Amino acid sequence: MTATPQPLPELVSFLETLPEPHILCDRSYRILAANAAYRANCGPGADLIGRKCFEVSHRYPVPCDQAGESCPLARSLVSGQRERVVHLHHTSTGESYENIELSPIRGSDGEIAWFIEKLEPLPGARGLAGTQGLLGRAPAFRHMLELVARVAPSDATVLLQGESGTGKELVAQAIHDASRRSARPFVAVDCSGLTETLFESELFGHERGAFTGASARKIGLVEAASGGTLFLDELGDIPLPMQVKLLRLLETGTYRRVGSTELIRADIRLISATHQPLKALVAQGRFRQDLFYRVNAFPICLPALRERPDDIPLLAEALLGRVAPERKLKLADEALACLQAYDYPGNVRELRNILERASLMCDGDTVQRRHLPEELCEPGRVQAATPTPRLAGPDTPRELSDAELASLLRSYRGSRKALAAELGLSERTLYRRIKVLS
């Protein structure tokens, strides 16, 4: 076996000067150097050198691709190029979504010898219960997050498509938060609420006296969003005459206030959203094809909640905290089973509404099945569903099946160490079982 070549000391000291967390590792995932920012990310006293990157950031016993995630190092070895992914990482402040950029470095023989891994937090999304932002851990959610992370740093126009209540506005905000415009305004406009006459003056502003009632000059929402992001919600509801005006703004990058001849240059990033299939509206002649191509530069589909049922326990816990922050409400097992058996045509918004109602119906500290709407708890519905297994307590000493453990791993929100302790297993046994699963 050939020994791994030693990286240049200059490279290691260069990493130390970088403000973002960086590590240098070899082809076998071993960390050779970690800069100060990375060490701070892992918490004081963390012992990193010589450990495997997947062990440090995920607490996995095996590389990410053997644990069901995509591994940038394995991908880079194949492609020979830089690779980017979004992973849920363990940090000193708990688990958080991170953007990972991995660049291969070749040795003097031309072969890839090392990798530099850069971490950047992805703000706006969380894999743990939190008081704000997008929540989720399921594969369909992560796939969407990958697209969010890829498009955010650019100025590309984004179209969010998804059923009502899937979180389109939260995703738009997350893209803005992860963009270089994040310090500038995020202006959301509900297009379904704008009449034809209002649209132009709301969006572009007006001069004093431009029309009856225009007693003062007013800046429009495009100007208010200057330097930042303009989010047009329910884009499919814009009538055709207004679509022409929007198209002109996007084509020329300029607009005029109503009643003014002065051309103003727009400095906005446009994100639009719709629950209607825009392509079908184009086919029906209700949406302009040229505008469709302009707004659809980078489409992102948001998964319906029924496509990510594994996220229901996490969402239910977090949303219960959000709807009644002062009460620290818990959810009884059978109430959670009811929630997991439902298919949510109104998506996360409907789940949130159900929990808000339940919090008002519940006088104690635990939401029970009887606090949920009756139709959710119909016997056939709940029995048909397989509830996410809860942790084995002292009164349930039986061992979890592989399927139950897999389901638990998807929904458990603590560390692997905590999970092992709660299951009464050693960490090593838990890792062995996870390895068998992958």
Ligand SMILES: Nc1ncnc2c1ncn2[C@@H]1O[C@H](COP(=O)(O)OP(=O)(O)OP(=O)(O)O)[C@@H](O)[C@H]1O
């Ligand atoms: N992934 C998520 N994590 C946490 N909360 C969410 C998530 N998705 C949606 N929500 C919550 O659900 C509600 C609806 O979200 P939002 O308004 O972003 O949905 P939408 O897709 O824009 O809906 P509509 O199409 O009706 O405008 C909000 O209260 C939001 O906070």
